Amino acid sequence: MQRRTFFRYASASAAAATILLTTACDDDDDDDMTPPPVGAVNLGSGDVGVLNYAYALEQLEAAFYTMVVAEAGNALTSDEMNVMMDLKAHEVAHRELFKAALGSNAIPALEVDFSSVNFNDKSSILQTAKTFENLGVAAYNGAGKLLTDTGVGLDYLLLAGKIVSVEARHAAAIDDLIAGNGRFGEEFIDEDGLDRAMMPSAVLAAAAPFITTEIDFSNLPQ
Structure with missing residues (x-):
């Protein structure tokens, strides 16, 4: 898909998602939200919590590729940089889609830490990208079953299915x-031909070295 078409689609999807989530959240009681510990960002509960979980991961990926495009010009070939620019465009679109859908329920911008990544070294960049993309695929695979609303939740499940397929293409x-x-990441596919799925606790533990902000996911559905 051409980048301009992709963003047009993403903007339309975000607008529709905002309407859907507003409808879903009208019945939510603020008392259902456990106050986050001091200094931590609480993802929330129910479908809102699951969407904030996805939003947090998209923030991380968007921030990483933004750094790559800005700082890795000397480490990557022009063809490789073109790939990174496309990945950045996709991840930023995903991030903005979730931000628009969540509206006032969205968590704030997370602080990230990429000090362990050498943006002057191709191997460091690509291995980090591989970690993020395969983690993203496993995260979406594990989170789909956590959506509980049979109406709006199904709409978001379909949307997540479209996003995870893009993440898999990235990987x-x-x-x-x-x-x-x-190659296409065969090591992440099991003997049944299925990609792996991970629950939020495992995903956030793997992402923790790159996120400075403490995240409280205790209210997410299990």
């Missing part, structure tokens, strides 16, 4: 840049 593209020969 395959990064794997090919690393290994070549048309």
Whole structure:
């Protein structure tokens, strides 16, 4: 999909998602939200919490590729940078889609820490990208079953399915840049031909070294 078309689609989806989530949240009681610990960002509960969880991960990925595009010009070829620019555009679109959908329920912008990444080294950049993309796929695979609203939740499940397929394409593209020969991350696929799924606790633990902001996910559905 051309980038301009992608953003037009994302903007329309975000507008529709905002209407859907506003309807879903009208019946929510503020008392259902556990006050976050001091200094921590509480994702919330129910479908709102699940969407904030996805929003947090998209914030992380968007911030990473923004840094790559800004700082890795000397480490990547022009073709590789073009891939990174496309990934940045997609992740920023995902981030803004969730932000618009959540509205006033959205968590604030997270503080990130990429000090462990050497943006002057191709291997460091690509290995970090591989970590984020495969983590994102596993996160969406594990989170789908946590959506509880059979009406609006189903709409978001369909939307998440479209996003996770894009994340999987990203993972395959990064794997090919690393290994070549048309590789596509076979090590993440089990003997039944299924990609792995991870629950929020495991995903956020894996992402923790790159996120300075403390995240409270205790109210997410199990």
